[in-house]
Amino acid sequence: MPYDIGPRRIVCLTEEPTEVLYALGEQQRIVGISGFTVRPPRARKEKPKVSAFTSAKIGEILALEPDFVIGFSDIQAEIARELIAAGVEVWISNHRSVAGILDYIRRLGALVGVPRRAEEYVHQVMMHLDSIERAAVALPKRPLVYFEEWDEPLITGIRWVAELVRIAGGDDVFPERSAMPLARDRxxxxxxxxxxxxxxIIFGSWCGKKFRPDRVAARPGWSAIPAVRDGELHEIKSPIILQPGPAALLDGITALHTVIARWSHAYAERAARGPSRKRRS
Structure with a gap:
């Protein structure tokens, strides 16, 4: 199919633009992807992998003759600088919220000339979020949730994660930190x-390594935490929650809600049987 609008040779330095372009049927524009890309699975088979998250194979990217490179956040600023210096047009998005992810889909769709298709996709994603939120509202109890993005040092979840926890039926215990865009501030x-x-409930998503509930439970003093005492330590795979793209709004929130809903119903059953432990309101 000839395409007359927007860039024709795109390199995606992170997973979310790859996932969005495939979802919009515009994958033919992609000539290179991140090595961390897992969604959609076919992308890893079809496209050359030319970057990690904090590093990239600049020479290989330039050899692909891209007319547009898409990256994310200040962490990829140096990669962007090198590519810009080589004459490549670069877009570094910096969205940090659920609304920002939805707008990102719209902007990328408009960029490649399929704004209507992008809006339809956004509508599908929003319907999924709405269905989760309706189910969450009906839960008998909202749990307090700690989401751990990294363990050394401890880093709590970014804004879109805290928002998804809320939509899924929980209350993030560090909402003020989640508003901070930089990891060092969290x-x-x-x-x-x-x-x-x-x-x-404690959710762990240690980007790049497996979450270890046993290590979390063994931290000094943490045996007093209800989540540790009750065995409510759960891994959410980083590709479906720490990528600021469709995965978080579809599979990520579903994984959060599944755990939260089970906890909530179990709490209600215990309460019905007799006095429950005191909790902070």
């Missing part, structure tokens, strides 16, 4: 803060 220097917040 560091929890004192692990005792988590103990004092007493979350009912």
């Amino acid at each position: 560091i929890i220097a004192d692990p005792g803060e988590v103990v004092r917040e007493a979350p009912d």
Whole structure:
């Protein structure tokens, strides 16, 4: 199909533009992808992998003769600088919220000349979010949730994660930190803060390595946390929650809600049987 609008040779330095372009049927424009890309699975078979997250094969990217490169956040600023210096047009998005992800889909769709298709896709995603939110509203109890993005040092979840936790039926225990766009501003220097917040559920998504509930439970003083005491430590795979793209709004929130809903119904069953433990309101 001839395409007359927008860039024709796109390199995606992160997964979300790849996932969006495939969802919109515009994958023929992609000539290179991130090595961390897992969605859609076919992309790994069809496209050359030319970058990680904080590094990229600049020479290989330039050899692909891209007319547009898409990246994300300040972490890829140096990669962007090198490509711009080589004469390549680069778009570094910096969206950090659910609304920002939806707008990102719209902007990318408009960029490649399929704004209507992008809007239809956004509508589908929003319908999924709405269905999760309706189910969450009906839950008998909202748990307190601690989401851990990294363990050394402890880093709590970014804004879109906290928003998805809320939509899924939980209350993030560090909402003020989630609003901070930079990871360094979401560091929890004192692990005792988590103990004092007493979350009912702990989600872990350590980007690039497997979440270890046993190590979390063994932290000094953490045995007093309800989530640790009750065995409510759950991994959410980073590709479906820490990528600011459709995956988080579809599979990520579904995974969150599944755990939250099960906890909530179990809590209600215990309450019906007799007095329950005191919880912070």
